[in-house]
Amino acid sequence: MEVQLQAPRPRRLLFFLICFFSGLATCRSAVDAPPTLIDSLPGFDGALPFRLETGYVTVDEENGGELFYYFIESEGDPRRDPLLLWLPGGDRCTVLQALLLQLGPLRFVIEPYNGTTATAPRLHHHPYSWTKAASVLFLDSPVGAGFSFSQNPKGYDVGEVSSSLQVKTFLTKWFTEHPDYLANPFYVGGASHAGKFVPFIAQKISEDIEAGMTPTVNLKGYLVGNPGISEGNFYEWKVPYLHGVAVISDQLYESIMENCQGHYTNPTNALCARDLERFDDLFGQIEHAHILYKKCDSVPSGPIDPIIERKILTEETGVLKHQPTCPPLDCQSYGGYLSYYWSNNNITRESLGIKKGSKDEWVLCDENDMPYSSDIESSLKYHRNMTSKGYRVLVYSGDHDAIIPFLGTESWVRSLNYPILDEWRAWHLDGQSAGFTITYKNNLTFATVKGGGHSVPEYQPERGLAIFSRWISGEPL
Missing domain, CATH: 1.10.287 (Helix Hairpins)
Structure with a gap:
């Protein structure tokens, strides 16, 4: 297992010297550790067939809040291909769920695993990774999600607005350290709950561009999958949807x-x-994320009290408190079960460059105990603002999702009242309809994915890659 660290850039060295001689208190977390370059991972046989970088970026100086990221370069031409920032859905769900279960270049081998072996669950190369068409920057946000953490418990008290602004801080610092990617077409993306704050973040980036802020990101647009736009429970659309599918x-x-x-x-x-x-x-009789799949218990979320989280920054407890029950092998949640043991493996953490003491126990989602404010009432106005500016926007929905049915998404897209440029039609893959799409003025596209669930690339990986790669390259669906 070879883990390489980048040498400090001259800018970093200068800053360290200034901090050392001046004794500035603000220097404590102002300079982030250099990223970790990874060429192999536990569970994967051989060298990784792609470039993987991980690291932390401080986004809350006062409380020591740091966001953890995974950066995977495009398998095509990383110097010219688009760069996508991907954000997780859920209040505090990890982005590793997207990386290893949905759209990343690795997936778990679905095989029996009892959780007691020292060997990490096995991984294999995913042929329908979105890194075929773009470089992807996966971000654990907000603070407390995945491997992101805060030195001070107060740093966990965030909401949709404040955590979105922290994402913008993250991007400013990340691009400062990765200026080679500033010229690449840049997009923001996310699914489910991320649909509330993706357009908000995109708008804040666009405002910085208009104000002449640097570094200047080459923002081209954003995409949201099966997106929420408000705190509504979607009964309004669940009722007709479940009636239409005979539930x-x-x-x-x-x-x-x-x-x-x-x-x-x-x-x-x-x-x-x-x-x-x-x-x-x-x-309750059906699987909500995909109405045709077997109904299984999901891998439980695991709340971690912020006080305990602060304590483990100085003590290595090594005790896992929320070990999930093993679901049947044919359950969709089995991948989430494997991810728990893979991420809590000490060799995995060492390989990823996880700071010791920063995270006692990794969980898929941590939604219960940490404060989180739902302070974006509706994202509709941000969608309207960004599309009115002409930024490219893709809104897509799996047509078998009962959590956020496509009927509701189609309705709010239509409520923008933009003229139709390309009427509702099928889009195809291998000579067969793969879903349906409609294109509006102002670069707005809505599409369904046939057979897709709440996460399109998880349930329909080939169609998910097709719709993403065509859209982000400017081709018609």
């Missing part, structure tokens, strides 16, 4: 329409409450 009956659908009158979150009468209780019971 609820005509009678129940008509009763909900009559009794609830659009009031799904807080029923205004007993009849509506009764109907929604029956709806929830039927909804």
Whole structure:
């Protein structure tokens, strides 16, 4: 296992000297450690067939908050291919979920694993990685997600707005240290809950560009998959969607329409409450992320108290508190089960360059105990602002997702009231329809992916790569 560290750049050396001789308190975390270049990983046989860099960037000087990233260069021409920043969905879900389970160049070998062996779960090369078409910068955000951490517990008290601004800080510092990528076409992307803050981040970057801030990023647009835009529970679209796919009956659908009158979150009468209780019971019979898949228990999230998190910065406890129950091998959640043991393996952490004491236990999502403010009421205005400026935008949905049904996404895209440039039509892969798409004025494209679930590249990797690679290269779907 060879882990290489980049030599400090002259700028870093100068800053270290200034800090040393001046004794500036702010220098404590102002200079981030050099990134780690990785040529092999536990569980993968042989050298990695791509360039992988990991590292930390300090985004909260006062509290010592640091975001952890994985940067994978394009398998094509990294000096010319687009650069995509990919952000995780969920309040504090790790981006490693996207890297190893969805759109990255590695995936787990799905095979029996009892969680007790010292050997990490095995990995194999993923042929439909989005790195075929772009370099991808995977970011654990907000602070507390994945391997990102804070020295002071106060650093975990963030929300959608503050953590988005920290992402912008991250980009400023990352591009300063990676100026070779400033000329590459740059895009921001994310799925699910990230749909709320991806357009907000893109707008903040565009405002910096307009203000002449440096370094100047070559922002071209953004993309969101199965995106949320507000804190609504999407009952409004779950009801007609689940009726259309025969999960609820005509009678129940008509009763909900009559009794609830659009009031799904807080029923205004007993009849509506009764109907929604029956709806929830039927909804609970299917796998929400993909209605055709086997219903399985998901890998549980694991809350970590911020006080405990602060304690483990100085003590290596080595105790895993949220070991998941092993799901059946044919469950989609099995990959998440494997990721828990792979990421909590000491050799894995050493290979990735994880700071000792920074993270006691890695979990897929940590949504329960740490404070997180949902302070972006709706992202619709940011979508409107960015598309009005002419930035390229792709909104895509898996058509078998019952968490955020495509009907709701199609509806808010249509509500922008942009003229249609290319009418609703099928898009194809290998001579067959792979979904349907419509293109609007202002560089806005909406598309469905046939057979896709809540995460398109997880359930339909070949179609996911096709839609991404065509769109980001400027080709028609």
